[in-house]
Amino acid sequence: MAQSLYFPLLFIALCSISECVQRQYYFINEGKYWIEAQRYCREKYTDLATVDNMNDMIELNKSVEVNYEAVWIGLQGTNVSNWHWSSGDPVLFLNWASGQPYSGDNCTVIKNGQWSVGACTATWTFICYNMSTGLVFVNMNMTWRDAQSYCRQNHIDLVSVRNQNENQQLEKFINDSQTFGSSVWIGLFRDSWQWSDQSNSSFRYWRTGEPRSQTNNHRAAVEQTSQGQWSIYMYNIEKNRLPFVCHEDKLIVIQQNLSWSEALRYCRQNHVDLVSVQSEEMQYKVMNVVKLASTEAVWLGLRHSCALGIWFWVCGETVCYQNWAPGNGTSEEDCEPTVRSGSVQSGGDQTWISRPETHKLNFICRNY
Incomplete structure (x- = not known):
């Protein structure tokens, strides 16, 4: 039923998965x-x-x-719809067919390399991704929501496409799976829900039949009777005075301009340490918070050894997962007149860049 293919541009093998930091959740009764x-x-x-993934949902x-x-x-519901x-993954690339997206439908199929919107209740085959095997073609017709659930239960998620090269490789994979000319679900969807902390998280865990509507009068709540899945509630009526769950971020942007050594000292005195980014998941968390910075780049706990x-990483790990901008992160860094340290861009693709450690930048501390 399912075919798989290793897809190197989408899946980065990790030599360390020791740091999989989640938010800290607090139930207020x-x-x-x-x-x-x-x-x-x-x-x-x-x-x-805020919930980023199923691991977060389990912890909540x-x-x-x-x-x-x-x-x-x-x-919370809003009146503005966005693609996720x-x-x-951040939405950095779109490849709509001519005239698309032309309707109010909210889910996306790929056909002959181009994307179209479709009714989320329609049934198509779909593509999952898996960290071990890469792309997985599932030759079963499902609604978009059911396809999403299948991918999350059996692999990682529905496939994301981040650039034209990945789109071309996905098209070739679909054609090799003998579905040329057919529509296939991918992971792009549109909704009008926004997290209170303005996070970019696109994770949704609605129970069957939800959300019934998407207006700014509605908020999401976790229901015990639906195995922790979500339903919508009116936020301001008396019967909906509910207990709630807060979170404390494990990453925090410090909007002070300090050298790398000063930033390291600040984090260790006031929090735990400068952040180490040892996985793609952690990179997404950094991307969520770095938009709060006031400098064009933000210090990470990344250091170059001239010797x-x-x-x-300052936590003691070698650099396995990498997200360097072109021309940065080489082993032969110029150590004169000062040592180089690593930062992440606060705009653009939010890739890593090498900077003299004396530069004054904002920085990211971790709380746990």
């Missing part, structure tokens, strides 16, 4: 309106709970230690 819960979380922690559910009908999380990848000619 007090009934409040959503707005009141949001205010409480922002005063005591970071914000109402673990934090709730009492029986409940529903608890507020930080997802199911996997949480050894290598880059390393």
Whole structure:
């Protein structure tokens, strides 16, 4: 039923998965309106709970230690629709066919290399991705939501496409899977939901039949009766005074302009350390917070050793996962007149760039 192919541009083998940092969740067993819960979380922690993936969802559910009908999380309806990848990848590339997207449909198929919107309730074959095997063609007709669930349960998620090269390789893979000319689901979808902390997270965990509507009067809540899946509730009616879950970010942007050594000292004195980015998942978390920076680049816990000619993380790990901008991150860095350290761009593709450690930049600390 399923065929797979290694896809090197989409899947980066990791030599270390020791750091898979999640948010810290806190269940507050007090009934409040959503707005009141949001205010409480922002005063005591970071914000109402944001969820990036199923691991986060599992941790959130673990934090709730009492029986409940529903608890507020930080997802709120808006009047503006945006495109997202199911996997949480940033939307950096679109390849719409002529005249697309032409309707109010909210899910995306690829056909002959070009994308079109389709009704999410239509049934098509689909492409999952898997960190071990790469692309996986699933020769079963499912709705977009069912295809998403299948990919998340059996692989990682529906496939994301980040540039033209990946789109061409995906088209070739589909043609090799003997589905030329057929429509195939990919992971791009559109909705009008936004997280309270303005996170880019595109993770959704709606129960069957939800969301019934998407307006700015609605908020998302986790329901125990639906195995922790989400339903929509009116945020300001008396019966919807619910307990809620806050989160505390494990990454924080410090909007002070310090040298790399000063930033390292600050993080170790006030938090835990400068952030180490040892996986693609952590890179996405960095991308979510770095937009808050006021400098064009932001220090990471990344350092170059002139003696050894290598880059390393201050947590003691060697650099395995890499996201360097072209021309950066070589082993033969110029150590004169000062040592080089690693930073992440706060705009653009948010890739890593090498800078003299004396430059004054914002920086990212980790709290755990």
